[in-house]
Amino acid sequence: IIHNDEKEIKKAENILKRLSLKDGYFERSLDSDFIIEKSQCENYKKARGYYRHQSVDADFPLGVSILAHESAEQLERLLRILYQPQNIYCISVDKKSHEDLHKSIKSIADCFDNVFIASETYDIIYMGFSRLKAEFQCLKDLLMLDKLINIEKHPNLIGKKVVDWKYAFNYVGTEFPLITNKDLVKILKMYNGSNEIQVIQDKFRYRYLRKFKEDFINHRILRTNELNPPPPNGYLLAKGYSSYVLSRKFAEYAIFHPKSLDLYNWLKNTLIPEEFYWSTLQLNNHVYSQHGFKPIFYLVKDSLVRYSGWYPKYECKGRMRHGMCVFGIRDLPHLIEKPHFLANKFMLNVDPIAYQCMEEWFDEKEAANSTLNFNFYCNFIKLRSNLANC
Template identity: 35%
Template sequence: MTRSRMKKYFGSTLLISVIIYAAVTIFLYYAKNTTVQKNSNSGSQCNFSRYCPAILNGEEEAYQLGDNCQKQWKPETFHIQEPVNCFQIKREHHFITGVLSQEEASYPLAYIITIHKELEMFVKLLRAIYNPQNVYCIHIDQKSPEDYKRKVKSLTDCFDNIFIASKLERVIYAGFSRLQADINCMKDLVSSRVKWKHVINLCGQDFPIKTNQEIIWHIKSKWEGKNITPGTRQPPNMKYRTQYSYKEEINNGNAYIYQLNQKKTKPPLELTIYFGTAYYALTRKFVQFVLEDAYAKALLEWSQDTYSPDEHYWVTLNRLKDAPGTTPNVSWEGNIRAVKWAPIAGPSLDECYGHYVHDICVYGLRDLKWIIAQPDMFANKFEMSTSPLTVKCMEHWYRNRVLDQTSATIQPHWFLED
């Protein structure tokens, strides 16, 4: 080999060696940093499998460890890459993609979920209650950022049985728009190819306590063919909601409802107004009644300028003797929601270990033991931004219950990561 060829050969070899060394160095650097980033929430001190069961058991040492972990825990973020890979989304976010039992396959449910914030909380709720035989209508507050709406649509488009409501409302807390959002979803659901038995409404800060199978058992035990709308006759301290007219307004980005100096007319058709929860489990026939019956339409029209009409509309219609699936003689039965009310707002005597929003407890870690002991189908409220470990612990407990109950072959991606 000539000197010039040797020089060229060794020069090329050296260049290749430098390139390989640089590539390996870069790879190891990013691999190391990626691993640190991925595991930064799950170091030995904050190992999820160690402290979550202890928290659920109410062990004080576990609470203290959980509180310390909460301070350093980075809330999960949900990313959607373009173009959307639906196969990857279902697996990476641990959606259960198979029917878990024959009983569940023969008793499909419908869900209405109204959301406006915290995409990650919505994803966790959706994957918890998702079953391929059910159907889900998602109502996104029209005021939500466009990027939020786009991400939700990208997710829901990956599923044949999840869709966004065909008409969206600018929802205002305690306003008629909140009731109208449910009505919009109901109009879509009655034309669904899924022959659902009951429809259940949720908000983005709910989370299930009962599994899908247990919800079906709960309905069949007492409420098959019946509607669940807990409530009672409107008490005197709630009459202000329907005695005066109210108006919704959005001003400089602030949405609110206020009372007008104008008394309302009496309820239409001599209806007796009831007061109850805004959340329900309704039969398909009752939903059709709500959309078509003259009494239902008259009450809906009259309710447009009332305060929090969703807390009197469903429960009032379900007390009519001729309504399908009516339950005129029940009161607060039904076990729809586990809620810790502020002392000034409700009957709950249980202490809130998180914080209150609209007089409802946003749960903390120390509330979990109480939550899982409740007989209700769902609990409210959870918040990723203030207590992400409360949500994470709850969803691990719940997913383990779901998988323990199934007779189906469990797929590896159905298990949640620590």
């Protein structure tokens, strides 16, 4: 399937046709099926292949945050693919998600000393500030591990270890990595303290000219007639993907600097603020310039941080959802050729075979010698950063 074998693709499509549907979707495993008893943790980790790794990148640990609101199975499968013993993982579960989802993810996290549930979780409303709030919290927790573990002794971090990570990534449960950890570390060393954040010209004034507010009773966003003041501190707004790759130093600026917090608080009354926050901080060199960003590239949409198939530019072979392709088996041969760090989106209840194929492809890629063109990444970084080390 991955290599575009039409015979195998048709065979897979016939299997999908025989699977039972409910309201147009395949049935998923129950979240309760993924509640792991503490006494079974070692068996669970062995059975699922968490011990397959050798810590070849132990000197370059990563901090990873993952947002989840449904499907314990897909979250667990994503964690297995991403897992490295030297990294640290923060998971934020939507507060309004089913109790079984919370229990299952908590039980999985309890099996590891480097996976934890965020110190505070939130009721996340689509397109609202609560999404940025949840991601902000996980990144803050990753920066404050020592305090949370050794001083505050937060219950979610009992038995967890302090990891002095170098770079931070964020994922949502529907995303999937396209680059292995060992290749990623080689690329991040080229970034040398700079970030990978999409930055595009501001053309989205409707999202912030008037104030928006979250309606937590009906779980929706409401637009008001009240005008927003201009952004603080002379920030020029930029938009980009909510996905980021941040150096630790830049993460500290984003989470703790008073001017960053001014912007964070200003975004509380805007629409889809997670697409403004990281990009705006990246663009505005007059506030922070140590990340080496060349601001001329704020007119360029290219970014390696994430690959998505957007309507109408992308001819989706799977299923369109909110204007974005949920990748199916016929999308995979095209997808695996992309140089991006991750892809969005996959859903087990739309195409479970596509997800399984990606897992098998990634496992094989992890075990093999790298075939990446590192010169491509070097040239890409040099065009956008003054810190490139290659």
